[in-house]
Amino acid sequence: MSNIQSPMSNRNFYITTPIYYINAKPHVGSAYTTIAADVLARYHRLLGDEVFFLTGTDENSQKNIEAAQKAGKGDCIQTYLDEMADIWQNTFKQLDITYTRFIRTTEADHHKAVEIFWKRVQEKGDIYLADYEGLYCPSCEAFLTPSDLENGLCPYHKKEPQKLIEKNYFFRATKYRDELLEYIEQHPDFIQPISRKNEVINYIKDFMVDISISRSTLEWGIPVPGDSTQRIYVWFDALINYLSGIGFGKDDANFEKWWGSVQHLVGKDIIKFHCALWPAMLLSAGLPLPQQVFAHGFFTVNGEKMSKSLDNVIDPNSIVEMYNNDTLRFFLLTEIHFGEDGDFSEERLKGRYEKALANELGNLVSRTLAMTENYLSGLVPEKIDGFVNQNNWQTYHNYIKHFSFHEALDLVWEIIRKANQFVEEQKPWVQAKEDKEALKKTLYILLETIRHIGLFLIPFMPNTSLKIFDQLGFESSYLSKPLDELSRWGGLEPGQKVIKKEILFPKK
Numbered sequence: 001m002s003n004i005q006s007p008m009s010n011r012n013f014y015i016t017t018p019i020y021y022i023n024a025k026p027h028v029g030s031a032y033t034t035i036a037a038d039v040l041a042r043y044h045r046l047l048g049d050e051v052f053f054l055t056g057t058d059e060n061s062q063k064n065i066e067a068a069q070k071a072g073k074g075d076c077i078q079t080y081l082d083e084m085a086d087i088w089q090n091t092f093k094q095l096d097i098t099y100t101r102f103i104r105t106t107e108a109d110h111h112k113a114v115e116i117f118w119k120r121v122q123e124k125g126d127i128y129l130a131d132y133e134g135l136y137c138p139s140c141e142a143f144l145t146p147s148d149l150e151n152g153l154c155p156y157h158k159k160e161p162q163k164l165i166e167k168n169y170f171f172r173a174t175k176y177r178d179e180l181l182e183y184i185e186q187h188p189d190f191i192q193p194i195s196r197k198n199e200v201i202n203y204i205k206d207f208m209v210d211i212s213i214s215r216s217t218l219e220w221g222i223p224v225p226g227d228s229t230q231r232i233y234v235w236f237d238a239l240i241n242y243l244s245g246i247g248f249g250k251d252d253a254n255f256e257k258w259w260g261s262v263q264h265l266v267g268k269d270i271i272k273f274h275c276a277l278w279p280a281m282l283l284s285a286g287l288p289l290p291q292q293v294f295a296h297g298f299f300t301v302n303g304e305k306m307s308k309s310l311d312n313v314i315d316p317n318s319i320v321e322m323y324n325n326d327t328l329r330f331f332l333l334t335e336i337h338f339g340e341d342g343d344f345s346e347e348r349l350k351g352r353y354e355k356a357l358a359n360e361l362g363n364l365v366s367r368t369l370a371m372t373e374n375y376l377s378g379l380v381p382e383k384i385d386g387f388v389n390q391n392n393w394q395t396y397h398n399y400i401k402h403f404s405f406h407e408a409l410d411l412v413w414e415i416i417r418k419a420n421q422f423v424e425e426q427k428p429w430v431q432a433k434e435d436k437e438a439l440k441k442t443l444y445i446l447l448e449t450i451r452h453i454g455l456f457l458i459p460f461m462p463n464t465s466l467k468i469f470d471q472l473g474f475e476s477s478y479l480s481k482p483l484d485e486l487s488r489w490g491g492l493e494p495g496q497k498v499i500k501k502e503i504l505f506p507k508k
């Protein structure tokens with residue numbers, strides 16, 4: 001179970017995404033995790049929780065440096081990083097990501113937090129100097145064991161790893177093996193979905209070794225405290241963003257406020273870092289472990305791995321320009337079941353836009369508003385019972401609580417279809433001529449159903465949702481009311497004036 005225990009909880013909720021390498025522009029894969037985190041952030045705000053949403057960029061990676069050199073900016077790496085971080089921030093803004101903080105690991109307070117953390121672990125006796133000899137995949141920024149390889153190659157990047165021999169600082173991760181296994185055993189919800197749990201347990205039992213956490217060959221990155229000949233290994237540095245992002249080492253009160261409720265969202269590719277290395281680091285530093293790590297799946301594009309060499313990397317901005325932001329959000333969350341692998345196809349995106357968005361949702365809203373304007377001068381008629389109830393809301397909360405975003409959206413679309421069917425059955429255009437009282441009942445039910453649809457869609461399709469409320473005649477302050485009040489049937493008051501405005505999803 002996630003740390004959403006009951007709706008209307010008025011609690012703190014701290015959600016994170018991985019911090020992204022900035023050796024390239026954001027693609028739809030990086031947008032995916034960030035959009036999912038945004039859905040949860042918006043959902044918790046809707047519940048009345050106080051939310052801290054952290055995302056950002058992983059800047060001390062060798063990959064970024066190589067990209068800067070390739071771009072001819074090898075002698076002004078910070079400028080390259082600033083430009084790329086800007087591009088990422090702008091993309092997230094364009095995607096309406098409501099992050100609280102965008103952290104960059106080149107920021108001074110992050111460096112300070114890493115130093116403090118390093119010293120704590122060192123004082124615990126968990127850092128030692130030793131010769132390192134091993135296999136390293138620069139694309140993963142990770143050491144691999146022979147058991148990680150497939151046909152001698154990194155399974156993710158299909159590249160032969162480099163052989164490295166050097167003197168490094170090591171983190172005594174193995175000291176925490178038993179404590180970690182016990183924690184996982186006692187906290188069945190720590191690793192989600194449950195299907196990922198065994199993978200992590202087997203890794204900790206059979207393959208977890210002490211980890212080299214510094215490099216002597218790097219010119220970029222955070223220097224090891226007390227030894228400027230070595231730089232801190234990028235993953236050791238990057239994971240600490242989850243602490244520095246909320247004030248570790250700088251603002252203790254803020255840190256204490258948020259850390260206890262943290263929920264990490266990550267892709268399945270980095271689950272071992274988050275469920276083995278990271279908790280071992282936290283145990284060593286004497287800090288509580290995260291509430292939960294949720295690993296979602298990976299998706300391909302038209303059945304192929306997304307890669308520069310295949311020239312099939314999808315830029316989320318181009319989808320937003322072609323359709324709109326909510327369409328991308330809707331598509332990613334309905335088409336790819338959160339937690340499982342999936343496939344992205346523009347063809348199917350187009351199909352869902354036409355059917356689910358334009359024909360079903362868009363049409364329901366525009367014809368209901370048009371009929372209210374034409375037959376009732378745009379005025380909401382008398383209240384009457386309808387077909388969205390508290391059970392629908394309970395089911396919706398339950399799906400989100402279990403990260404089943406596609407089921408939450410399916411539920412909303414069942415209601416949309418039911419409402420469209422109701423229009424066909426009631427034939428308000430006939431009622432307008434023959435039975436004005438029946439017409440009023442039909443239109444109240446439809447208008448109030450649309451209000452509920454607008455509410456359900458707040459976390460998923462925030463702009464569509466706002467447009468719906470606007471057309472129903474609500475001020476934006478309306479949504480600051482508590483959800484238990486908003487989600488009761490009958491929120492639309494008779495006499496309120498609705499105004500049909502722009503079509504939500506114009507035909508392409």
Ligand code: MSP
Pocket residue numbers: 017018019020021029030032033058238239240241266267268269270297298299300306
């Ligand atoms: N910098 C590290 C994370 C450090 S967190 C302390 C990193 N960065 S990354 O830029 O390579 O990618 C991070 C995340 O992007 C993945 O874990 C995943 O969440 C997301 N995705 C990247 N490609 C993806 C797909 N093709 N499909 C789904 N998600 C994808 O790893």
